[in-house]
């Protein structure tokens with residue numbers, strides 16, 4: 001059983017070929033930070049961004065500075081520990097590699113966007129000091145710390161606690177917080193701004209789409225083996241959690257758009273988050289809660305891209321990453 005505690009290391013006969021296939025798919029999706037060029041972004045930050053847009057970017061960078069580390073932390077402490085499938089552990093191993101690439105990408109981003117050392121330090125401390133970003137981190141810690149002591153999933157209550165953690169990170173953190181931030185980036189890309197950040201986000205967007213797919217596949221397998229756990233009370237609790245995540249993301253939105261960014265509004269962002277939340281609830285096998293439409297046309301194309309051309313594009317786009325070595329970070333760099 002997928003949540004039992006007697007460690008299964010057997011790959012033949014394969015019990016969860018769907019996870020193994022996801023692992024194989026994820027291996028086609030490898031890139032490196034060498035291909036990202038932030039030099040044009042730097043010019044845009046200096047000459048083209050309005051003060052309002054610059055504030056939005058400062059908030060985004062501060063969120064990105066630590067977010068993937070949090071996801072990686074939960075992956076190792078909880079997903080890897082409790083999903084008893086060697087096939088899923090292979091997938092999670094690749095996901096951990098992806099998350100480290102994302103961490104490295106945002107390290108490069110912070111270094112390029114924030115030349116001042118003290119401001120840079122502040123960006124990395126944002127999850128403790130900037131209220132709208134701290135709230136997001138606190139939301140993650142709430143669902144992570146609550147299962148710190150959980151070693152065995154030997155009761156239904158404990159199994160449900162783990163399922164809530166899994167759903168929190170898949171549907172709310174990777175599935176909602178990240179997608180909210182991607183929407184700001186693509187809004188700016190739509191205005192021809194920050195091409196380096198847009199390129200990095202393209203690759204990370206595809207990775208996150210697959211991470212969510214993997215976690216949702218795990219939830220589906222758990223649901224199949226323990227259908228009684230997925231009762232009306234769990235669904236109601238998960239919908240409350242998703243609503244809480246939307247509120248937290250909206251507080252971030254109010255802060256990030258505090259000075260007004262032409263073409264973006266908290267109302268539109270709320271609609272977009274509700275639209276994404278409904279997608280996540282559907283993936284989880286729950287009914288939709290909001291019935292909102294996607295108000296951002298620039299995100300419609302983005303949604304389709306990974307579905308149509310995801311792995312074929314990779315061959316031309318990602319393998320180039322191995323050929324150049326711009327923007328490399330070394331341990332000797334003084335930050």
Ligand SMILES: [Fe+2]
Nearest residue numbers: 068098099102
């Ligand atoms: Fe990530």
Ligand SMILES: [Fe+2]
Nearest residue numbers: 071174208211
């Ligand atoms: Fe991820």
